[in-house]
Amino acid sequence: MDEYDRKAIEEKWQNNWEERKLYHFDKASDKPVYSIDNPPRYASGPLHVGHATHYTHIDFAGRYRWQRGFNVLFPLCVDVNGMPIEVNVEKAHGIRMRDTPRQEFIRMCKEFADKNIDSIVNQFKILGCCMDPSVFYRTDADYYRRLTQITFIRLYDRGLIYKGLAPVNWCPRCGTALADAEVEYQDRETKLNYVHFGVEGQDEDVIVATTRPELICTCQLAAVSPKDEAKAHLVGKKLITPIYGREVEVVADDKVDMDFGTGLVMICSIGDKDDLEWIYRYDLTIEAGIDGTGRMTSIAGDYKGMEISEAKAAIVEDLDKNGLLSKQEDLQQSVGACWRCHTPIEFLQVPQWFLKTLDAKEDVLRLADELNWFPEFMKIRLEDWVNSLNRDWVISRQRYFATPIPIWECNSCGDIVLAKEEDCYIDPTATPPPSEVCPECGEKLTGCEDVFDTWMDSSISPLFISFWEREPELFQKVFPTSLRPQSHDIIRTWAFYTLLRSNYLTGQRPWNDIMIDGFILGPDGRPMHASLGNIIDPLELLEEYGSDAWRYYSATVSLGEDSAIQVKEVVHGQRFCTKLWNMERFMSRFVKGQMSVPVEELRTPDKWILTQYSRMVEEVTEHYDTFQFDKAVRKIEAFAWHVLADHYIEMVKHREDDALCYTMYEIGLGIIKLLAPITPHICDEIYEQVYKEHDGAESVTISQWPEPILTDDDEEEKGELVKDIISAVRNWKSEKGLALSTEIELVEVIGPKVQYLLGCEEDIAATLKTKDILLKEEADVVEVPTAIKPVHAVIGPHFREHAKEISDKLTNLAPEELAPALETGELSIQLSNGDTVKIEKHMVDIVKTPMLDGKAVHSLTVGDLLVLIGE
Ligand SMILES: [Zn+2]
Ligand SMILES: [Zn+2]
Secondary structure, rough: OOOHHHHHHHHHHHHHHHHHHOOOOOOOOOOOEEEOOOOOOOOOOOOOOOHHHHHHHHHHHHHHHHHHEEEEEEEEHHHEOHHHHHHHHHHHHHHHHHHHHHHHHHHHHHHHHHHHHHHHHHHHOOOOOEEEEEEEOOOHHHHHHHHHHHHHHHHHHHHHHHHHEEEEEEEEEOEEEOOOHEEEEEEEEEEEEEEEEEEOOOOOOOEEEEOHHHHHHHEEEEEEEOOOOOOOOOOOOOEEEEOOOOOOEEEEOOOOOOOOOOEEEEEEOOOHHHHHHHHOOOOOOOOOOOOOOOOEHHHHHOOOOOOHHHHHHHHHHHHHHOEEEEEEEEEEEEEEEOOOOOOOEEEEEEEEEEEEHHHHHHHHHHHHHEEEEEEEHHHHHHHHHHHHHHOOOOOOOOOOOOOOOEEEEEOOOOOOOEHHHHOHHHHHHOOOOOOOOOOOOOEEEEOOOOOHHHHHHHHHHHHHHOOOOOOHHHHHHHHHHHEEEEOOOOOOOOHHHHHHHHHHHHHOOEEEEEEOOEEEEEOOOOOOOOOOOOOOOOOHHHHHHHHHHHHHOOOOOOOOOEEEEHHHHHHHHHHHHHHHHHHHHHHHOOOOOOOOOOOOHHHHHHHHHHHHHHHHHHHHHHHHHOHHHHHHHHHHHHHHHHHHHHHHHHHHOOOOOHHHHHHHHHHHHHHHHHHHOOOHHHHHHHHHHHHHHHHOOOHHHHHOOOOOOOOOOOHHHHHHOOOOOHHHEEEEEHHHOOOOOOEEEEEEEOOOOOOHHHHOOOHHHHHHEEEEEEOOOOOOEEEEEEEEEOOOHHHHHHHHHHHHHHHHHHHOOOOOHHHHHHHEEEOEEEOOOOOEOOOOOHEEEEEEEEEOEEOOOOEEEEEEEEEEEEE
8 A cells, every 4th residue: 555645535536436426326226215305505605614514424324325235315406595695695796686676686696606506516525425416406496496386386276375464574674574483583782761651631641661662653552460559540541652642542461561661561563472462362453663674654654764773763862852751771682583684573464475384283293203313302392393383384485586486466356376387487477377367357467576485495305306296106216215414403494394395295204314413613612703703614624634534523523412613623533544544554464355264263363353343343333323423433443443453453463374364354344344434535545455356346435334244252252361461461561661572481371260261372472472371270480578678667666766777687688588587476686786676577568579480570460360471
């Protein structure tokens, strides 16, 4: 093998895989299909670390299935619909959608997306992803939108879609309705305004606290808490709104919090969710004070035409001027906002298209229950969301760049003409209706200008990729698809809507497994954001450390957990690759190809490593099956470095026999195969240089997954003991500062069960460079006292001024003479002053040395065994 040239290798294989069309789905194949409902990447922004991690996770799953012999369907795909692109185009060109001609704006969006798609495809390539370009799709293509429109027509025909006038979440900035799932909650600082309201027939005012003074124009009711005795007298009376002078009744309502503000609230249509509830409870009419573009309507009187914030400032000023504002307080408030542009949402009464959702709750929960969730705890998030739903899904949006709703509406009677399925894809704003005039009243028809919520497109992705409505035989083979990978933030949208649509259109679950990923945070553990300066560009890391290093890092990220990016794991990934290369290079010296060696020929260390290897293969396979890539990579790494390299390779370096070559080949190849889904570039290069001619696959990435080879518990236990004896002696050598290759005269292993190791003497001796090795049940060794050490803590206090003299004498006397006398308690020492003192056992330490045939040896304990080393 050559040197490891990381850059050249990665480029080589990325081009090679592409040129050989290695990962193309084969429609004609009889192999079982593994299909991945890959999240189409938004064509609207740069690659961030979250993408780079999640898409490599998905890639691990795909590559693993190729090696398991599946015909893998893993489409390369991009999402080119909806607001993110529109918002980007508005920003890039400094324009506003509604001031730009519709078709012109759509053209600009498409142009923007096209430019991004090339770089997205290239980014997937340098990440080493094996997505299949032969089943490429983009969600704005006619072939995709056609299916969205067909599903609409079918659901409409079944009475599951209706047009309704209902309060919807509305983003005044984007000028469109939003689904509940598209509303994000943010904490904001706002002002609580204490405003004077008159009381009918009284001189005295009351104070209402409100954060929305601009909505006083729509105030229809006021309320106090039924527990509020101080204000009980107001119930049933009428208040007079400031500025507008409208009479509104006061009611007692449980929902009023008497501790908030003054405990007296005004009820408007519609400021927030509470208002909505009150409107239904008291059967109020909805008065729109704000229009779809976020400006005040004629109801607001003098403030008509102002933007919301402008109107708020103006009315506060007017109230103040007229002495109607008693005070203002700062208030922290949680406000619903548009998930795209973060503008606070309003509730508007707008005609919209709805897909019945509430009726299907039970069905969706049943399908969710049929799925395998990885990790399991993510399922509860979907269940909670479904259980909390209280409105049908608003599927229409008032935007331009999305799939048009395929209908024409009568200007006069409101009747609706649907497009024909065979005419889809169709843009009703640019195509005449199937019948020239309204079939009901004969008046003119107008193409619907509303478009679909982008989730209407993406929630049929599993149907699209399984050739639904195009190739019925393939659909039978592919659907339900095998896997939906996605991140946890879109469980309530993408996962939920897909289950809902699949239920309506097929009655089946859309996938078998769902794999949910967490977020990748900045190095400081906070979400990455330009203002925090904690953005890490994955492209820079890929450039510096390479794709395999990045993929190694991705593998260490646990599924489903939010985690701070660990650049040190990317660096470690690069080191991992270098180590793998060097180890495989060493092992390749022994590779002679596939061999069959009778089990009897295998030596204990071979059976030991093959057993450990086989167990590792089983566990790693299980981890891949359950998408626990972090556990898989850690297990392979621990085996390769800490079992194989540290011990086995050291144990067998001296051998050249067939058993060794067989073992080296099987394990060396097995490791490459197990790692191929994670670090495919380096693995394919090693495979090509060492194993390909023997193993025979075109690429390790589509070669057969390794199987366990043998498990032999006895031999494993024996091998473990051999390994422990060898490491104990090697440690002893390095502690003594001896080279590991230093020869030693003798190793004797002693213990009652030592016969167990018969046959392993040669392995131990050769590795330890021992001239002679003996296994004995009992030791011939004698322990000879070789030194006597006075215990000063005892001798000092006991003999006081004579202590030093006694210590010196004890140290200088021959230990072999002192020891027997000590044992019998008859050791006396004569002092220089003529006195004789008696030395007791506890006053000295006797150091004993094991002696074998009159020579000193060193002793080590390994489990129950005693190991003697003669230098
Ligand atoms: Zn918005
Ligand atoms: Zn009509």
